[in-house]
């Protein structure tokens with residue numbers, strides 16, 4: 001009677017020894033695997049006030065060979081929309097994965113950190129997850145920084161990690177054109193690229209993966225570039241938009257609020273003749289080509305150091321921009337397509353369908369959860385953005401999540417919702433105007449269909465999507 005028990009015990013003992021051996025082997029194997037499957041590095045390249053004015057986005061005549069080359073090794077999102085057409089709110093949204101109404105950062109004077117000290121910004125989260133986090137140039141809005149999020153490059157003397165009063169912009173300076181010598185070595189953006197390259201050399205093969213964020217301040221006003229970049233373009237061949245006007249002009253049938261009366265960056269408080277407009281747009285193009293050359297320097301270093309296969313690269317513009325469309329020369333409070341649509345390239349080696357174009361509408365607050373998924377990190381709860389990693393694998397996969405964007409001016413909330421066909425916007429929930437555009441038939445956004453009874457169902461559907469917009473966060 002005892003034999004079976006004994007036998008059973010012996011078997012159990014053997015099983016235990018096996019299990020122990022497998023357990024030990026498992027630990028060794030997973031440690032080995034961990035050593036050989038280091039998390040991917042991340043390289044973020046931001047450009048300030050850059051709409052998709054790039055060769056890879058189909059703009060004829062502009063010269064952006066390096067960003068075009070990056071697009072060929074990325075998925076290029078053709079319909080990527082920011083959540084607010086202004087630096088600080090757009091960046092605060094992207095760097096938290098939350099809508100601007102949730103961040104409460106709705107202008108250039110509010111500091112994210114004072115509103116949500118408990119949230120981990122994108123670099124802070126990667127730092128906590130074991131990354132070496134390195135900043136150079138403009139990532140948060142100028143003067144604001146999540147100082148503690150960076151191992152190196154955090155702004156040790158932030159102008160104000162507190163809300164600011166009033167604007168610091170000098171209209172006269174903003175409105176001028178700046179020509180640099182040589183390759184633009186004297187400019188802060190050139191130095192930002194140099195520092196990013198130094199980070200790659202120093203940390204590229206370190207014990208920990210790196211998270212490098214390199215933010216260029218151009219083509220933000222004043223348009224600035226080396227002379228050689230201006231020489232790329234003949235001013236007489238610079239195209240102006242079909243709805244060019246010499247001053248901000250609300251198209252017939254659209255709400256007054258859709259085009260603010262004053263441009264905020266260029267031609268501030270003055271009219272633009274066609275000649276001046278072409279010269280200014282040429283300067284913007286030169287400034288874009290300057291950024292393109294700097295992107296080329298950083299990418300060349302990434303390749304030369306043999307880091308490209310281990311590094312996710314993202315290229316992003318922080319909001320759209322009017323270059324004379326509807327007579328406007330800035331981004332401020334624009335819910336138009338040109339105000340919200342941006343370049344958005346993601347290159348994830350081994351994952352993304354590189355070289356393909358994704359025509360799905362995506363929101364830029366997708367970046368944080370997307371990087372978290374691509375790097376195999378634990379998901380962050382409470383975010384509004386969702387990962388678009390699935391679209392990196394299959395750019396044509398079904399996707400039904402329209403892009404929501406907002407503005408907030410004179411205590412009136414403007415809201416935009418955009419899908420692959422329709423673009424709807426309203427102000428003060430419609431009390432201060434609505435607009436509906438069939439973007440497939442009217443890409444230049446010239447005809448407002450919001451009042452057309454035949455489109456009442458579309459309006460209702462688009463408004464329904466706005467229900468997921470959180471209420472405006474009030475500071476404590």
Ligand SMILES: [Ca+2]
Pocket residue numbers: 048049086087220318319
């Ligand atoms: Ca900006």
